[in-house]
Every structure is written in C-alpha cells, then in structure tokens.
Amino acid sequence: MRGLPTRIFTGISIGIVVLSLAFSLFAKTAGSAIPRSHALNGAPQSSGGDTNILLLGLDSRRANDGSNLPRKLLNLMHVGSTSSVGGYNTNTMILIHIPSGGKKAVAISIPRDDYVDVPGQRPKKIKEAYGYAKYASESALYKQGVKNPQLESLSREAGRTATIKTISAFLQVPIDHFAEVNLVGFYDLANAVGGIQVCLNNAVNDSQYSGAVFPAGLQTITGVDALKFVRQRHGLPNGDLDRTHRQQAFITGVITKFRSQGIFGDIGKVSALLNVAKKDVVIDSGWNVLGFLPQAKALTGGNITFHTLPIEGYAMINSQSVNKVDLPTVRKFVKDLFYPPKVSATASPSASPKPTKINYGHLANGKSVDGSKIPCVN
Numbered sequence: 001m002r003g004l005p006t007r008i009f010t011g012i013s014i015g016i017v018v019l020s021l022a023f024s025l026f027a028k029t030a031g032s033a034i035p036r037s038h039a040l041n042g043a044p045q046s047s048g049g050d051t052n053i054l055l056l057g058l059d060s061r062r063a064n065d066g067s068n069l070p071r072k073l074l075n076l077m078h079v080g081s082t083s084s085v086g087g088y089n090t091n092t093m094i095l096i097h098i099p100s101g102g103k104k105a106v107a108i109s110i111p112r113d114d115y116v117d118v119p120g121q122r123p124k125k126i127k128e129a130y131g132y133a134k135y136a137s138e139s140a141l142y143k144q145g146v147k148n149p150q151l152e153s154l155s156r157e158a159g160r161t162a163t164i165k166t167i168s169a170f171l172q173v174p175i176d177h178f179a180e181v182n183l184v185g186f187y188d189l190a191n192a193v194g195g196i197q198v199c200l201n202n203a204v205n206d207s208q209y210s211g212a213v214f215p216a217g218l219q220t221i222t223g224v225d226a227l228k229f230v231r232q233r234h235g236l237p238n239g240d241l242d243r244t245h246r247q248q249a250f251i252t253g254v255i256t257k258f259r260s261q262g263i264f265g266d267i268g269k270v271s272a273l274l275n276v277a278k279k280d281v282v283i284d285s286g287w288n289v290l291g292f293l294p295q296a297k298a299l300t301g302g303n304i305t306f307h308t309l310p311i312e313g314y315a316m317i318n319s320q321s322v323n324k325v326d327l328p329t330v331r332k333f334v335k336d337l338f339y340p341p342k343v344s345a346t347a348s349p350s351a352s353p354k355p356t357k358i359n360y361g362h363l364a365n366g367k368s369v370d371g372s373k374i375p376c377v378n
C-alpha cells in the first residue's frame with residue numbers, strides 16, 4: 001500500500017492560510033488577536049532558513065475554553081448531540097516544508113491511523129497522542145484543584161506538546177511553527193467565507209452519519225453543508241480516500257473563490273475571518289503571522305505540492321484497525337521531499353516522490369464543468 005494518493009489541505013488547514021492572509025488588513029491587532037501556545041518552547045528548530053509548519057485539525061466538540069458547544073449547534077453540524085463525542089483526536093495532520101530561497105513548498109499529510117511510538121506511552125494511532133496526553137494532564141491538574149478555563153488550557157497544552165513530539169520523532173524532522181483549529185472552527189470558517197462551488201460525480205445520501213445529502217453535478221454549498229460535504233466517508237466507494245478527495249475539492253473551491261471574487265477587498269468578510277481566528281484557532285507563541293504573509297500568499301498561489309505518507313498495509317491491534325508503517329520508508333520519503341540532495345550539472349537526478357494528479361473540471365461522463373477548475377469527486 002505504498003504511495004497513497006495525495007491528501008491536499010483539508011478545509012481546516014486552508015483556513016489557517018486564509019486567516020493568515022486576512023490578518024494583513026488588521027496589522028495593529030492581528031499579532032495579539034489569535035490565541036497563543038507555548039507547546040513548541042524548547043523544541044528543536046530548522047536551520048538554514050527552512051521552515052516546517054504543522055497544521056492540526058482537532059476533532060473536539062468543545063470550545064477552546066473547554067465549554068460545551070450548544071446542543072443546537074452540534075445537531076446542526078450533525079456531529080453528535082453531546083460535546084463528549086469525538087474526544088480530542090487530531091484527525092488532520094499536515095506538515096508543510098517551506099525551503100529558503102523561494103523554492104516550491106511541500107506539504108505532507110499524515111494518515112490519522114498510522115500506528116507509531118508515542119513518547120512516554122505505548123504505541124498508538126498517531127491521532128490519539130493528543131487526547132491521551134490531555135487526559136493524563138487534566139486528571140493530575142484536577143486533583144490539584146485547577147478549574148476551567150485554566151484546566152482546559154493547560155491540559156490542551158500537554159496534548160499539543162505530545163503531538164508535536166510524536167510527529168517530530170516519527171518523521172525525524174523539526175517543527176518550527178504550528179496552528180490548531182477545532183471542529184467548530186471549520187463550520188465558522190465556511191460561514192465566514194460564504195458559498196463555495198463543488199462538484200459530485202453522483203448524488204449522495206448519508207443522512208444517517210455525516211448528514212450529507214447532495215445531488216450530482218456542480219453546486220454551491222455553505223456553512224453546515226460544507227462541513228457535511230468534507231466529513232462524509234460512509235456510502236462512498238473508497239471511504240476515507242474519497243473523503244480526502246472531498247476535502248481537496250472544497251479547497252479548490254475556496255481558492256477559486258478568493259482568486260475570482262477578491263474576498264480580501266470585502267471588509268465585512270475579512271472581519272468575519274478574523275473573528276473566527278480569535279475564537280477557534282491557536283498558534284505557537286513564536287509565530288510572526290504578519291511576517292509569514294508573503295509565504296502564505298505564495299502557498300495560495302499554487303507554489304506548493306502535496307503528498308501523503310506511505311503505509312505498508314493494515315492490521316488489527318487491540319481490536320483497532322491501524323495503518324502499518326515502515327519507519328525507514330517513511331523517513332526516507334520525507335527526507336527526499338524536504339531535503340533533496342543537490343544535483344550537479346553532470347549527475348542524473350534521483351527520482352523524488354510524485355504527487356498524484358487530480359482530474360479537475362470533469363464529470364464522470366467526461367463533460368466539463370463550465371470551464372472551471374472545480375474537480376468532480378465521489
């Protein structure tokens with residue numbers, strides 16, 4: 001099962017880039033508006049001007065302060081009726097490598113079920129490192145009499161720290177910056193951006209699980225429907241893989257809208273984006289967001305390639321289905337992409353991992369979608 005198809009930014013991840021761009025219009029307040037984390041303090045950093053940025057999508061049904069989300073909102077999003085559903089898994093993990101000197105950036109998605117060593121704990125699915133560390137920290141702090149919101153804040157810091165250490169050790173690369181968005185953040189982002197065009201090869205009805213019920217063809221989705229669109233995996237031919245293609249399609253729609261409609265000229269929409277950042281996003285304390293803007297603009301301009309870590313296959317461990325990984329294979333894959341050897345003029349370059357091409361703008365029957373770059377997916 002080597003060389004799985006590309007897993008491009010999820011809606012959560014592109015949201016972080018989008019929000020970073022929005023901050024340019026709020027230079028006086030952007031630096032302090034977004035919540036900060038100290039989880040990277042003391043962690044190894046890249047050298048030579050390169051930058052590695054970890055994007056985390058947290059599958060939590062709670063607000064950043066630990067408060068329960070309104071049941072009405074949970075039901076609306078079709079993500080369960082209580083905030084205890086979902087736990088604190090990091091279901092989205094994407095590491096972006098931005099080389100020095102303006103070279104093309106590389107993004108690697110980490111499959112959430114990869115079975116890896118977690119520092120200080122037994123091996124687990126990589127998505128679980130956050131939740132287990134948070135629970136252990138929360139239990140200890142609670143016994144000390146710590147209450148919310150400090151209890152939630154400190155225990156989430158433990159979760160972030162554990163996740164960063166796990167991923168850094170797994171891939172053997174430093175992590176220089178990170179951004180985390182919770183589940184409701186994606187819902188808020190979709191509302192702030194407005195309608196996004198997507199295209200489906202076939203009509204779907206997943207009312208039992210994600211709540212996704214859509215016709216075939218090109219269509220515009222907003223808010224709750226956007227969340228349902230990117231979350232569906234039941235009833236699709238390739239399950240999680242098709243959900244990845246949904247996320248790719250949504251991101252393409254977001255970028256297309258930003259390019260064609262100039263959302264950053266709309267003060268109302270930019271203000272809404274900033275409000276999402278203040279409420280639903282956490283970034284590391286050392287990240288100069290405004291200084292990152294030139295790089296962010298380059299990323300949204302297409303100066304980036306996308307890949308997914310390879311797996312060896314599947315296994316059942318402790319009654320859980322997990323992805324088997326081969327450490328030498330994974331680490332070589334990352335090294336070849338992030339730190340390719342310099343090739344002399346006389347030497348023939350070695351083959352690098354190649355991203356999977358996406359068939360944009362066509363339905364299953366071969367018809368174009370109004371000449372757009374919107375991909376039709378399952």
